[in-house]
Amino acid sequence: MKGACLRDHAETYKMPSLVSCPRGLILIRILIFSCVHINSEILSNEVSDVQFGFLGSTVTLTCRDSHPGFAVLWTHNGSLVRTRQTHSSDGTLTLTNTTRSMEGNYSCHEPRGRVLLQSITLRLGYAPEYLSVSCKLPSHFKILCTWTQRVRTHLPTKYISSYSVDNSRPEPCEQESMEVNECAISNPTFWASKHLVNITEVNPLGSKSTIAYVDVNKNLKPDAPEELICEQVNDEPTRLLVRWKPPTSWPSDTSVAFPLKFELQYKPVGSKFWSKMETEETSMVIMDALMGHLHHIRVRAQDAFINHSQWSEWSQVVQAQPWSDPSMIPEATTDNVFEPIFPSTFPVKATEKSADPSFEENGSQVLIILGLLAAVMVVVVFTITVLLCVRNRRRGNVTKQELTSMVKMKSLLI
Numbered sequence: 001m002k003g004a005c006l007r008d009h010a011e012t013y014k015m016p017s018l019v020s021c022p023r024g025l026i027l028i029r030i031l032i033f034s035c036v037h038i039n040s041e042i043l044s045n046e047v048s049d050v051q052f053g054f055l056g057s058t059v060t061l062t063c064r065d066s067h068p069g070f071a072v073l074w075t076h077n078g079s080l081v082r083t084r085q086t087h088s089s090d091g092t093l094t095l096t097n098t099t100r101s102m103e104g105n106y107s108c109h110e111p112r113g114r115v116l117l118q119s120i121t122l123r124l125g126y127a128p129e130y131l132s133v134s135c136k137l138p139s140h141f142k143i144l145c146t147w148t149q150r151v152r153t154h155l156p157t158k159y160i161s162s163y164s165v166d167n168s169r170p171e172p173c174e175q176e177s178m179e180v181n182e183c184a185i186s187n188p189t190f191w192a193s194k195h196l197v198n199i200t201e202v203n204p205l206g207s208k209s210t211i212a213y214v215d216v217n218k219n220l221k222p223d224a225p226e227e228l229i230c231e232q233v234n235d236e237p238t239r240l241l242v243r244w245k246p247p248t249s250w251p252s253d254t255s256v257a258f259p260l261k262f263e264l265q266y267k268p269v270g271s272k273f274w275s276k277m278e279t280e281e282t283s284m285v286i287m288d289a290l291m292g293h294l295h296h297i298r299v300r301a302q303d304a305f306i307n308h309s310q311w312s313e314w315s316q317v318v319q320a321q322p323w324s325d326p327s328m329i330p331e332a333t334t335d336n337v338f339e340p341i342f343p344s345t346f347p348v349k350a351t352e353k354s355a356d357p358s359f360e361e362n363g364s365q366v367l368i369i370l371g372l373l374a375a376v377m378v379v380v381v382f383t384i385t386v387l388l389c390v391r392n393r394r395r396g397n398v399t400k401q402e403l404t405s406m407v408k409m410k411s412l413l414i
Contacts, residue, residue: 050121052155052204059095059124063108065117066091072117073109076102091117098124100154125154127206131199135212137220138249140258143185145173145212147199160200165192173197193217221310222260222301223247225282230297230320233285237322240266240286244299244315261304263311269294269319280304289322 053059066072074081074093081093095102106120128151135145145161161173161183173183188195195214200207225244233239246252246260262282265274268290277284289295296319301312 049118050123052123052125053095053098054205055098055100055124055126055154057098059098059102059122061093061095061106061108061120061122063091063093063118066108071111073111075107075109077104081106095122100124123155123204125203125205126151128153128157128201128203128208130208131201131210133197133199133210133212135197135214135219137188137216138223138247139251140190140220140254141187141251142249143188143195143197143214143216143219144182145185145197145199145214146182147210148181149201153203153205155203155205157201157203160202161198163195163197165189165195170198188216190216217306217309219310220303220306222303222312223249224313224315225262225299225301226315228297228299228315228318230295230318232320232323234323237291237324238287238289240289240295240297240320240322241283242266242286242297242299243283245282247301247312250301259304260301262299262301264297264299266295266297269296291322292324294319294321 051059051061061074063072063074070091072091091108093106093108103122103124106122108117108120109115110117128149130150131147132150133145133147135143137143143163147159149157158178159175159181160178161175162170163173163185164170165188173185175183183199185195185197193215195216197212197214198209199212200209224247226247228242228244231241231243233241242264244262246255250258250260259280261278261280263276263278264284264286265276266286266289267274275288277286286295286297296317298314298317300314303309
């Protein structure tokens with residue numbers, strides 16, 4: 001770069017005796033100084049550090065290439081740093097009560113601002129805190145653990161995961177990378193029900209470990225059954241054939257050793273009650289479907305041997321209507337509008353059997369009739385009681401009058 005500058009200048013002025021001239025020597029020195037200045041600025045631009053600090057704290061930035069006893073000029077994202085922030089003569093910048101707006105690129109320059117001494121990228125955030133860890137077992141052969149930050153750190157973070165069984169030596173929990181927030185344990189030990197999972201969060205301000213206890217029996221939760229379909233049964237107006245497949249995460253080659261049981265629920269559209277059936281097969285026939293009405297059907301799965309394991313989530317709900325005799329279907333008219341037998345605003349509630357609203361209405365009518373009969377009987381009994389009381393009083397008055405007359409007769413005879 002120096003040679004290029006000198007050659008260009010020499011060609012411009014074309015002075016063969018430039019070195020022997022005092023003024024030429026001064027000019028050469030100026031050119032050399034300017035070339036060195038350009039080179040020093042380019043090299044300084046390549047020096048950039050990253051510094052991390054706590055949000056809300058006091059952070060000090062140090063310009064390491066500054067001269068002792070001389071102040072330097074600080075810029076933040078290309079703008080001059082405000083005067084309320086502390087500058088010192090030893091080349092440091094002190095930021096108090098730091099906020100996210102103070103993040104960015106800081107540069108220190110010579111007082112005249114021409115020479116860049118150093119660039120610093122400031123990142124602010126928090127140290128790691130305890131994580132929220134959740135683990136589940138979609139089958140007997142894998143534990144899946146995921147976690148989320150309870151406190152957002154705003155800083156680049158890595159996670160180190162491991163697990164141990166019965167105080168044994170920790171083994172790594174399989175992660176695709178240290179930046180993802182999930183890991184997997186293959187072939188867990190089922191005879192040791194408690195597994196200890198350790199997730200350590202690491203960032204430039206520190207680290208924090210979160211320990212989670214996993215009970216492989218209680219946390220066993222299959223995925224939802226798949227490909228649920230429902231079909232009509234020919235010539236059967238109250239039957240529906242339902243079929244599904246076990247979740248793909250439950251190995252099919254272990255269905256004998258680790259079978260699943262399924263709970264099938266169904267109800268007419270608009271009903272507030274679900275009917276349910278259980279089976280270990282992957283198909284069932286609903287025998288008591290409501291003729292001519294659309295039904296909702298869903299299914300879920302659970303380990304057949306471990307009763308205290310968890311039920312899976314419900315499969316997607318499918319709709320189906322039982323077979324109807326085409327000759328019995330009435331023609332649609334403008335006066336006949338189909339209305340569901342159940343109001344569509346009823347909430348969904350699981351029960352052993354669907355309730356028939358007509359039974360409830362008949363029961364209410366019977367209760368009203370019985371109440372009226374009871375009221376009539378009470379009135380009749382009360383009336384009879386009053387009449388008997390009046391009759392007894394009259395008999396008492398007659399008896400008193402007869403006794404009085406008899407006493408008078410005896411007194412006259414005497």
